Amino acid sequence: MTHDAEEEESFEELLADARQLLSSSEGGGELWEANTKINVALAQRPDDGPAWLLKSQLLSALEDDPAALACADRASALLSPERASEGLYVRATVYG
Numbered sequence: 001m002t003h004d005a006e007e008e009e010s011f012e013e014l015l016a017d018a019r020q021l022l023s024s025s026e027g028g029g030e031l032w033e034a035n036t037k038i039n040v041a042l043a044q045r046p047d048d049g050p051a052w053l054l055k056s057q058l059l060s061a062l063e064d065d066p067a068a069l070a071c072a073d074r075a076s077a078l079l080s081p082e083r084a085s086e087g088l089y090v091r092a093t094v095y096g
Contacts, residue, residue: 014041015051022058031062049078053090060094068094 014037021034038055045051052075059068069091076087 010046011041013046014038014044015054018022018054018058022054022061025061028062034058035062047078049075049080049083050064052078053086056090056094065094 018034018037018041021030021037025031025034035058038051038058041051042048042055050070051057056068056071056075058063059071072087072091075090076084079087084089
């Protein structure tokens, strides 16, 4: 396995772990663990729109709405035109 393949696998695993922690969270501990994982993933691939969407959802769950909105805006800027509406949807859910 090449270094790039190892990094990609690590990135995808980090996102999967963060999603799982976010979806099964019953308290702050899991959310902070998910936050750490998504931060590591974003350090590897800072221009990944879907990762920024996940970060936005996570920050919203942590009740940090200003940061959640900033992440949703970043995601929208990075997503392809076909997927840009996902960023707008996530941004709208922060207000909901």
